[in-house]
Amino acid sequence: MAYPKIMLVDDTRLILELEKSFLKLSHVDIVTAGNGAEALELIRKDPPDLIFMDMHMPVMDGVACCAELKADPFLCGIPVVMLTTAGKEEDRERAKLAGCDNFLTKPLDRRLFLDLARKYTDAVERREPRIPCHLPALFLQGKTPVGGVVLDIGDGGVFVATRERLLLHQKLRLALYLQGERPRLLELKGWVAWLNEEGKRVHNSLPVGFGMEFLELGEEETAVLKSFLAALRPEEPPAS
Missing domain, CATH: 2.40.10.220 (predicted glycosyltransferase like domains)
Structure with a gap:
């Protein structure tokens, strides 16, 4: 049986490793990308079921990538959770205009990350409470x-x-x-x-x-x- 696929997009390796650690108990396949352009190439070859995407990245940022996804009739249904900087309301407005489905602020909180992931796929296992x-x-x-x-x-x-x-x-x-x-x-x-x-x-x-x-x-x-x-x-x- 094929597992749901979650894509993690961030130019910081530590953030990608942290997000992967959040999902290590879940029955999901994980694919990563280091910027929006790389993500788009992978998504068009094999679309994921959910995307967590950083807003600020080189080559192509999260806003531009999300806007292209949402403009594509074959890809626009993929949920995109945008990672933004805490307290920067203008970031949220830009991401909202690009069509993102939800937001998560850095530093990442495991509980909030898993709750959002669970919202879009029930294959995500939320950890037991501390x-x-x-x-x-x-x-x-x-x-x-x-x-x-x-x-x-x-x-x-x-x-x-x-x-x-x-x-x-x-x-x-x-x-x-x-x-x-x-x-x-x-x-x-x-x-x-x-x-x-x-x-x-x-x-x-x-x-x-x-x-x-x-x-x-x-x-x-x-x-x-x-x-x-x-x-x-x-x-x-x-x-x-």
Whole structure:
């Protein structure tokens, strides 16, 4: 059975890898392009079922690409979600005039990304919600170890409370001490997906810190993480 195809268009490799990580549990085929011209060539050969497209790219930007798609009677029905810069209303107006079907602002939020993808194809698997916790953590800032506290955790990432200043998209390694019957120190690779900065909160319910998306989880790390998450989740009451 053929899976629905989702196209990701962005000139930044890290963004493409992040979007692909969002979809790794979904039964979809993924194709990527680095600009609008490349995307158009691929779309005309084999049209996808859904497109996530960055607005600002070299060669051909997302607005021009979307306008060409929507002007083509054979391709105009493909939903296009345009990635725009937060707070730039003029970007949304340009994208709307080009005919895009929806918007998503950067920095990307996994939940919003998957909710939008799910709107256009039910083959997308939305991740289980993050689980509140209170875990000591350690990460390197340069060569200096810095402490923090993980306040929620899921199979795709964590939120780390810390006043250490980090950069968006910064890659790092995070060491977590997982408590339980078999305590375990778990080291995870990831990157800073979003920042909760003083006076500029993405999530007002959380303190200053950063959201980290996991990258390149090995089989052992994945198994340990899943086991730990299963132990954290509250048991469902028996059916009456």
